Amino acid sequence: MITIKDLSFRYKQEARNSFEHISLHLQDGQALGVIGPSQAGKTTFAYALAGLLQKHFRGGSLTGTVIFDAQDQAPGTSEIGFVFQDASLQLSGVTETVEEEIAFSLEQFGVPRDIMRERIEEQLSTFHLIGLRYRHPKTLSGGETQMLAIASEAAKHPRLFILDEPTQALDADHVRHLIDFLRVAKRSSTIIFIEQNMSATFELCNHVLFLENGRQQFLGTPHDLLNSNIDVSSLTLPELIDVQRSLGRNHISLLFKETIEWMKKCRTSA
Amino acid sequence: MHRTLHPLTSLCFILFFFVIALFGAPTTQMVGVMILLSAASSIRKRKQAWKKIALYILPIGILLFLVNSAFGAPFSRGLAYALRFVLLITPLVIVLLGGSPTDFRLGLRTVPIPSRLHYLFIFSFEIIQSLRDVFQAVYIGQQLRGYNANRSLGNKWKNIFPLLLPVMLIAISQGLDRSLAFEFKGIESPAEKIYLRTLTLSPFDKLSIAILLLSSLGLIVASFILP
Incomplete structure (x- = not known):
């Protein structure tokens, strides 16, 4: 459970806040999609949740509170999985196989060897990396590297899993594998999913936080966002939604079947 | 043998x-x-x-x-x-x-030195490779913007120096990102390390x-x- 109260942050020597007055409450097993155009403050917000701003950007000014599990104590790095935007920088650089790369963080946290082996197998199969097990991480393609970066963080079984634009280097198959994995993972982890891919976000997340210029424009379900008066022109919406909006539908649906039925009805009445 | x-x-x-x-x-x-x-x-x-x-x-x-x-x-x-x-x-x-x-x-893992030191040692070799990749990317990028690499050797050397600054800046920025990523990989974890191999x-x-x-x-x- 995460409760955020009036959280704001400004980098040192910056004129405006990177994000401001963000308040939300997230239950365990929920996924929050953080959406918005570039420079909206999404990554900085993720850094704040992971405790990086407090530790590495001390010149900046952070106000407000983040409460985890009703305690004023952030989870440790072993309990947080953080997938950064550039997956190639996330690889340790000191391992020589995909298997060792997944094991790297488990080794650092002293996870017993038998559990470590179980988790490696689990991640290799979940992210379809079994065939790449003995490949050098540097020889992987962009999409495979991204999957490996996610797998290495997922192997920690984090309580809070933050993913910063994880689908940007992935093809459609990989995106499907990732979403399937996260749907299962959110039963035991709280997921913060920062994305430009609205289709994946709406499919996975119970709630979305829409940021623009660092300001909280909307917090609620994806369905409520699409049916509100909020201007979402800065977002690249799925075609399914674009079609409904351009046809002037009042009640936008995220469900494919329902939309097709509505379109059929429209055609009949026309 | x-x-x-x-x-x-x-x-x-x-x-x-x-x-x-x-x-x-x-x-x-x-x-x-x-x-x-x-x-x-x-x-x-x-x-x-x-x-x-x-x-x-x-x-x-x-x-x-x-x-x-x-x-x-x-x-x-x-x-x-x-x-x-x-x-x-x-x-x-x-x-x-x-x-x-x-x-x-x-x-190296069996030698009783702090794990940070041996990662640093191995990583220093890795970073050379990364810098070479970054340099290659900057070099190709500048060539596309009109940088002429097919001049005399003297000119080539003279013109290489302005390319080094972006390479260094990119390397520093990547270094910061890597340090954040390493934190989540538990590099500072006080737990006793257990290695797979x-x-x-x-x-x-x-x-x-x-x-x-x-x-x-x-x-x-x-x-x-x-x-």
Whole structure:
């Protein structure tokens, strides 16, 4: 459970806040999609949740509170999985196989060897990396590297899993594998999913936080966002939604079947 | 002999020839060179080892011999310089070509030094590769923007310097991102590390280390006692 109260942050020597007055409450097993155009403050917000701003950007000014599990104590790095935007920088650089790369963080946290082996197998199969097990991480393609970066963080079984634009280097198959994995993972982890891919976000997340210029424009379900008066022109919406909006539908649906039925009805009445 | 050697054995091997080079008598040094040459013939990458010895080590050794034996200097002086050079450099070539980075990395884990230090050591090799990739990307990018690489060598060198600044800035920025990522990988975790794979000292390694260290010690002592 995460409760955020009036959280704001400004980098040192910056004129405006990177994000401001963000308040939300997230239950365990929920996924929050953080959406918005570039420079909206999404990554900085993720850094704040992971405790990086407090530790590495001390010149900046952070106000407000983040409460985890009703305690004023952030989870440790072993309990947080953080997938950064550039997956190639996330690889340790000191391992020589995909298997060792997944094991790297488990080794650092002293996870017993038998559990470590179980988790490696689990991640290799979940992210379809079994065939790449003995490949050098540097020889992987962009999409495979991204999957490996996610797998290495997922192997920690984090309580809070933050993913910063994880689908940007992935093809459609990989995106499907990732979403399937996260749907299962959110039963035991709280997921913060920062994305430009609205289709994946709406499919996975119970709630979305829409940021623009660092300001909280909307917090609620994806369905409520699409049916509100909020201007979402800065977002690249799925075609399914674009079609409904351009046809002037009042009640936008995220469900494919329902939309097709509505379109059929429209055609009949026309 | 294609045996996986522990890095400590490799280090003792280098140390042993270092001691022969500095404390050994000329005959001992000649025996040392013979041992080295036979070791070079028994490693996995023996062709590469011989190529390096023939192209770099022997010519420089011969040059040292000729220069130091010239102008009436005793023949033994030139020989001593040449032998020392061969004894100091050849073991490094044999160790580098005889082992693999994986063995070295795995072996380092068993050496009681902080894990941060050995990651730093291995990572420093990695970062060179990363910098080269970044430079390549910047170089191609600048060429597309009109940078002319097909000029004279002097101009080429002069024009390379402005490219170094973006490379350094990108490297620093990547370094910061990497440090954040490493934090989540538990690099600062106080927990006792448990490794998936380790390379332990085999009985062969232990015996070799003991023999090499005792021989080195014996040579040092003998060099002081014997006339």
